[in-house]
Amino acid sequence: MNRRSFLSSFDPYFFPTLRNKPLSPPETIQRPTSTLATQSSWGEEEAKHLIRRATFGASKKLVAHVQSLGLNGAVAKLLANLSDPFPPQNEDEDNLSSPTDSWTTKAFIDGDMNGKRLNSLRAWWIGLMLEQDTSKSEGFNIREKMTLFWHNHFVTESGIVDEARYCYQYNALLRKQATGNYRTLLEEITVNPAMLKYLNGDSNTAFNPNENYGRELLELFSIGKGQQTADPVGDYTYYNENDVKASTRVLTGWRHQVTNNVPTAYFTPQYHDQKTKIFSARFKNYTIQPQGDVEYKELVNMILTQSEDPLASAKFICRRIYRYFVYYQIDEFTEKNIITPLAQTLFNSNYEFKPVLQQLFMSQHFYDVLNRGCVIKNPIDYVVGLGKEFELMTTGSVDTPGDKYKAWFKLYEEAMQMQLALLDPPGVSGWAAYGQQPAYHEYWINSDTMYQRKGFTDHIITGLDANGLMLSINTLAFLKKNFTQADLSNARVMIDKVTQFLLPVVLPLTQEQKDTLLFEALLMGLSNDPNYWTNHWTDYTSNGATTEITKMLKSFFTYLLAMPEYHLS
Amino acid sequence: MRRRDFIRYTSAASIPVLAGGFQMKALASTPLLDLLSQTETDKVLVIIQLNGGNDGLNTVIPLDQYSNLAAARANILLPEPKILRLTNSTGLHPSMKALHSQYQDGKVRVIQNTGYYPANQSHFRSTDIWWTAPNNITKVIESGWIGRYLQGIYPGYPETKYDHPPALQIGAILSLGLMGELSTPMGISVSSPEVFDYLAQGAADASIPKTAAELELKYIRNMSVVSGDYSEVLRQAIQKGANLSTKYPASSVKNYLAAQLKVVARLLAGGLKTRIFIVNMGGFDTHADQTNKDSTGTLSGTHANLLKNLSDAIAAFQDDLQLLKLDHQVAGFTFSEFGRRIRSNASYGTDHGAAAPMFVFGSGVIPGILGANPQIPKNAGAGDCVEADEDHDFRNIYATILNQWFGVSQTELLRVMDNKPDLKADLNIFRTKDQIDNNSQGKLKLLVTFPNPFTDYTTIRFMSGNGPAKMNLIDTSGKIIREIINENLTEGQHEVTLHKNGLSDGIYYIHIYQGNEKDTILLRAV
Known part of the structure; x- marks a missing residue:
C-alpha cells in the first residue's frame, strides 16, 4: 500500500486527522499462508485470541475456563444459542426491580422520554456485551459481537429512525x-x-x-459493488442500474405503523408495482412475477443464488467477516484460500452462518501467529474489553440495577468519544474502520481519539464519574486475584506476567520498555532498585500498608494502559 | 482530576463537527490576548525534577563544615581535595565538572537550603507539596503552581485554542504542577524523547514492520506520539529545529535527562513558543549504596553517576542554547522533593531528609551562591536534617522566578502562590532585564567572579569589545569604592584580580562600562 499517494489524493480538510499520519514508504508485510485446515494446538494464547477477537475481551478466569474447554468445546460454546435477554429498562418510567417491565412495549410519550429510552437501549446493549460472558450459564458467546457486526453491516441511525421502540426492535432482530x-x-x-x-x-x-x-440492498447489504465497467447503464460487475430500478419496484408498497405498541410492517397492494420485474444479465435476466408481499423474498433469494458468479454475495459477506474478525488486508492468497472456501461453506449450508464461523474459528489461519495482535481494538473492544479484563462490574461499587445502567451508559459515552456511538453509525456504510480503504482499522486512531482513549484509561484507574457513581477498576485486586504472591513480590516478574496477559505476546516488549515500565512507571523514578517494589509489597502483605503501592500501581497502570500495544488485539 | 471537569474542559466544550465520518474540532483560534503583552513573552523556563530526594550535602558541599560532615557521614564522605571549588567555603561534587565550568562562566546560581519547614518525608506528599505550593503545607490542593500561573496567561485554555501548548512535559503522566484550577490540565505530555525522533524522521519508527501486528503497532505509535491538538505544531518545530551542540552525551551513555533537554532545545530552535517545559530524572532515593563500598571509594557509585548525568545534561543544554542564540531567553532550575539526612546509614546511603540546594541556570542568572552554607552540628543524630532557610522557602523561590523571569505582578503572584502570607518575590536570582538585554546585544559581559564570596582576593572574568572601558567596585549605596579598570580593551575575554585590601565585609557590585553598554555583578566580601 502506498500511503503517500493516498494522502495526496484527499482533501485534508475532510480528513483532518490524517494530516499527522506519518508518510511511509510502501510497506510489505508477511501475511499468513496457513489455510482453513483445522487448528491443532490449543493453549492459553489461542484461548485468549479467540475470546478477544470473537467477544470483547477476557478476564484471566475466563481465559482459563475457555482453555479448559478445548478448541471444539470452546467454539461450540462460542456459537451456542442463547435465550433472549430481558428487555431494556428506563429508570424514569420502568420498575427496575421487575425485569420484564420495559418501555419497549409501552406507548410513546414524548421526544424527551424517547431520548431517555434510546439511552437506556445503548446502556443495556453495553451491559449485554460486558456481562454476558461471566461465569453465568450463557458463558462465553459471540452473540453481541455479531450483533454489532450486523449493526455495522445493516446500518440504521437512531437520529433518523427517531423512535426508540423501532430501534429496539431492529436491534433485537440483529441479535435474534x-x-x-x-x-x-x-x-x-x-x-x-x-x-x-x-x-x-x-x-x-x-x-x-x-x-x-x-440501491443499498445491492451495494452495501448483499452482493456489493464491484468494478464499474464501461457499460453506459452503470454496470458494477455484479449488478447494474437497471437492477437497482427493478429491485426498487419489487420493494414498493411497504409501510409501517405501531400496533399495540409494537412497530409493525404491512403491505399495501395499491402502492405496489404489479408488473413483472426483469433483471439484467448480471442476474442471468432473472424475472420476478407479480406476487405482492412475498416478492421481496424472491428478490433476496435471487441476489444470493442467481448471480453470474453464484458465490458473489457469499464472498462479499465473508470478506466483511474476515475484516471484522481477522485483519483488514485481503491478499490474493487469502481471497483464494480463505474467503472463497468460507463463501462456499455459506452457500452450501443454504446461508446458515454458524458453519462459516465455526470453520473460521477452528482454522489454522485464524490462529496463525501472523494474524495475532494486528487488529486495532474498536472503541467498544477497548472500553468493554478493559471492563472485562479488570472485572469492572464486580470489583467496583456497582450494586443496584440503576447503578448498572449508569455504569453501562458511561461506557457507551466513552466509546462515543472514541468515535463509535452505538445506534449512530456515521452513515449507511457503517464505520470507516470496516469499509473504508485503505486504512480500515487505522481510522479508529488519530490524535483526537488517542487523547480520548488515554483520558478513559487514566480516569478509570482513579475514578470515572458516571453521573454521580464513581466507576473505577481495582488494580490491586486485579493483581491479587490473577497472579501469585511469588509473581507479585518481584517487580520484574510481575511486570512480565501482567504485560503478557494484557498486551499481545506477538509484540514482545524490549528490555528498554520493560525498564521504563519498572523504573519510570512503577517505581516512579524514585529508585533504581527493583527491590524498592518488593519492600513496599512486603510492607503491604505483612502490615497492610497500601498508600505507597497504591500510588505506584496507579502510575504503573496509567502508563501500561496508554501503551500503543494495548490498543491491539 | 475529576472526570466531569476533565470532559468539561477538554472535549465536550469544543464543538464536534461531523465531516466525512470524523470528528473535527472547530478551532476557535484566538490570538494571544493582551495579557501576554503585559509580561515577557519570549521567556522560557525549564524545570528539572530530580525524583527521589537528592542528597544536597554531597552535591553542594559546605567545606567549612567538613569535619562535622566527616563525623556524620564518614562512609560516603567525599575526599576534601577532590571537591570542586565554588568558593573557598563551598564546593561541588567532583563528578559535576561540566556544571562547575558553567558556574565559572557565570551561568549558574546555587540557592542554598531550599525547601519548607517542617519537611514532609513521604515522597508522594512532598512531591505534591512542591508541585501544588499550598499556602500552608498541611493543606491539600488539587492545582499546581504552574497550572495556576498559566491559567492567568492562557485564559480559557484548553477550550480556547492557542497556537502553541502553554507547557510541555516529557513523560507519560502529566504532573500535578501543570494542573490548573477546576482540574484543567494546562499542558500536554509527550511520552519520551524517542518519539520525537519518529516525528522528525517523518516515517521512521526506524523499524520496518514485517508482520501485520508490527505494522499496526507502528501506526499507533506514530499517532500516539503527541496528545491533543498540538501534534502538528510540535512536528513542525522538531523538523525545523536542530541541535548545534556537540556536548550531548552519546545515546549509549543513557543520559536520559540530556536526551530530554536536547529535545527541548530542538523544539525551541524550531520556533515552539511553549513557555514552560518539565523534564525529569529519577533514581535519587539513595537509601543504600549511594557511593561505592570498594577501594574506588566515595568518588564513584550511584550518586556520582546521577550527578554526572545531571551536570553533563545541563552543560550540554546550555552550550546548545548559546550556540542557538537562545540562551538569554531560557532559564532552568532543578528541584527534588527533599534532601537527605546529615548522617549516612550503614548501607552507604542516606535516608529522607529536608532542605537541599537548588541550581538555577542560564545566561540570565546572577552568578554565584545565594545563601549561607548549611550548619552541620558537631554530633549529628540519626534524624538530623538540614532545615530550609526561611527566605529560601520554595514558594519564595517560585515567586521570585515568576516575578523576575516572567514579570508576574505582585497581585497575580499572590493568586498563583495561593495567597501565602509573607511571600517574598525579591530574592537575588536573575539579573534585570536591562542587564540581560544589553548583554545579549553587545560584547560586554561580566562572566563570573571567583570565589564569591571572597575573603582574600577574587578573580573577575569578563568579556569586552574594543575600546575604552571602566570597571568600578560600588557599594550598596551606589558609591564608587574602588576603580578596578580604566583602560583601552581589545575584544575578547579578560581576567582581573581584586584584593580585599581593607574592604569591609559586606555586599558590593562590580559595574563595567564600555561605550553605551554596561553590566553588573554582585560580590560579597567576608
Missing part, C-alpha cells in the same frame, strides 16, 4: 439472527420498520419509486 440464517436476516431487515423508515422504503411506491433501499 446474530448467528442464524443470512437469507432470513436479509429478508427480515428488508421489511423491518426501522429500516423502512431509515432508507425510505416506506415512501417507495409504484408511482413514485424511491431507490434508496433498493
